[in-house]
Amino acid sequence: MTGIIFKILIVILALQTALFAKTLNYTMKSNRTIQQSIDALDKNDTLVLSDGIYYESLINISKQLIITGSSKAIIDGNNKGGTIITISSDNVAIAGITIRNVMKSAFRDFASIKLNKVSNCRIENVTLINAFFGIYLSECSYSNIIGNKIFGNSRVESMSGNGIHLWHCKGINIFNNYIENQRDGIYFEFVSNSWITNNESAKNLRYGLHFMFSDNCSYNNNKFHSNGAGVAVMYTRNVNMQHNLFYNNWGPASYGLLLKDIRDSKIQHNTFKNNTTGIYAEGSRNIMVSDNFIGMNGWAVKILASSVNITFTRNNFVSNSFNVATNSSQNSNTFIRNYWSDYSGYDLDKNGIGDVPYHPVRLFSYLVSRNEQSIFLLHSFFIDLLDLAEKVFPSITPVALIDKEPLMKQIK
Numbered sequence: 001m002t003g004i005i006f007k008i009l010i011v012i013l014a015l016q017t018a019l020f021a022k023t024l025n026y027t028m029k030s031n032r033t034i035q036q037s038i039d040a041l042d043k044n045d046t047l048v049l050s051d052g053i054y055y056e057s058l059i060n061i062s063k064q065l066i067i068t069g070s071s072k073a074i075i076d077g078n079n080k081g082g083t084i085i086t087i088s089s090d091n092v093a094i095a096g097i098t099i100r101n102v103m104k105s106a107f108r109d110f111a112s113i114k115l116n117k118v119s120n121c122r123i124e125n126v127t128l129i130n131a132f133f134g135i136y137l138s139e140c141s142y143s144n145i146i147g148n149k150i151f152g153n154s155r156v157e158s159m160s161g162n163g164i165h166l167w168h169c170k171g172i173n174i175f176n177n178y179i180e181n182q183r184d185g186i187y188f189e190f191v192s193n194s195w196i197t198n199n200e201s202a203k204n205l206r207y208g209l210h211f212m213f214s215d216n217c218s219y220n221n222n223k224f225h226s227n228g229a230g231v232a233v234m235y236t237r238n239v240n241m242q243h244n245l246f247y248n249n250w251g252p253a254s255y256g257l258l259l260k261d262i263r264d265s266k267i268q269h270n271t272f273k274n275n276t277t278g279i280y281a282e283g284s285r286n287i288m289v290s291d292n293f294i295g296m297n298g299w300a301v302k303i304l305a306s307s308v309n310i311t312f313t314r315n316n317f318v319s320n321s322f323n324v325a326t327n328s329s330q331n332s333n334t335f336i337r338n339y340w341s342d343y344s345g346y347d348l349d350k351n352g353i354g355d356v357p358y359h360p361v362r363l364f365s366y367l368v369s370r371n372e373q374s375i376f377l378l379h380s381f382f383i384d385l386l387d388l389a390e391k392v393f394p395s396i397t398p399v400a401l402i403d404k405e406p407l408m409k410q411i412k
Contacts, residue, residue, distance in 0.1 A: 057081030
């Protein structure tokens with residue numbers, strides 16, 4: 001009996017040893033490369049990079065692994081070789097380390113980290129410095145990009161990449177990242193059912209977020225500021241945009257939010273402040289724009305004749321140079337129960353709604369759109385008289401584009 005018990009204990013000990021081996025941490029040694037260490041690992045093992053600089057690129061992870069370390073564990077691509085880390089296996093995690101100096105190319109999309117046709121991966125708390133493309137996902141699904149810091153070195157668009165780039169992906173969660181000085185901070189193309197939440201995208205050459213052919217996605221609680229333009233959403237349907245900040249996006253063709261050929265979407269509880277144009281809409285339809293603060297912009301809203309059935313309601317329009325501009329004398333959209341800071345009407349029945357409709361399109365904004373140099377006359381007495389005459393006897397501005405029930409007080 002004692003012999004049987006002893007054999008059982010030996011078997012249990014062997015099983016425990018095997019289990020421990022599968023979770024053994026490997027520490028990077030100076031006498032072998034990161035790729036050699038990865039090749040020596042078994043599935044489900046962890047590679048812990050000790051502090052130091054590792055001059056490597058073309059690292060391939062083709063098995064389920066965790067690679068981790070502190071921010072002082074630095075993989076330096078030394079601006080040569082191509083993509084630094086390629087992930088070609090499901091269930092890979094990279095956390096905590098720093099990656100810098102990926103090679104740039106005018107013809108190849110080299111990245112600090114590239115994920116190719118994988119699922120259930122996680123890139124977390126990684127710092128990318130001098131990124132060309134930062135984190136690049138191609139045909140990936142159900143993965144998380146969380147808490148990373150991406151610093152590009154972009155000067156011209158032709159030699160710049162995107163901070164977080166997704167192509168043909170679904171179910172991707174992009175949360176709490178900081179992206180700076182890329183071509184586009186975040187780029188979506190042919191992406192579905194994904195979320196962009198609590199990120200900050202700033203000082204990028206083109207857009208803070210560039211969104212194309214990507215249905216059924218949402219972006220909430222993000223900051224897009226100091227970019228060539230804040231966000232561009234194009235050729236897309238069913239996008240939910242809430243609680244974002246679009247500010248300080250200045251330039252001759254700069255917008256807080258550009259909408260082109262999108263439909264069936266919601267823009268709610270956002271702040272558009274200090275942009276050349278707060279919201280620009282072209283070829284878009286069936287959109288609800290409500291409960292936003294749109295203030296201190298050059299143009300609060302530019303809405304072209306090709307956009308129809310867009311409803312603006314319960315928005316605060318505050319101290320914009322121009323509230324609404326359009327290129328049509330007709331109107332196929334609805335403005336109802338918004339607050340306009342320059343509204344001079346009255347409310348005799350004290351119900352909080354102005355008794356006189358508000359005309360948000362100034363004649364002067366129409367003139368400026370055709371002769372930009374005339375902007376220098378913005379605060380002249382002559383222009384004030386011109387706008388007043390147009391409100392009383394509209395001849396050029398769209399008669400139907402009015403807010404019939406303007407609010408007397410800002411919406412809290």
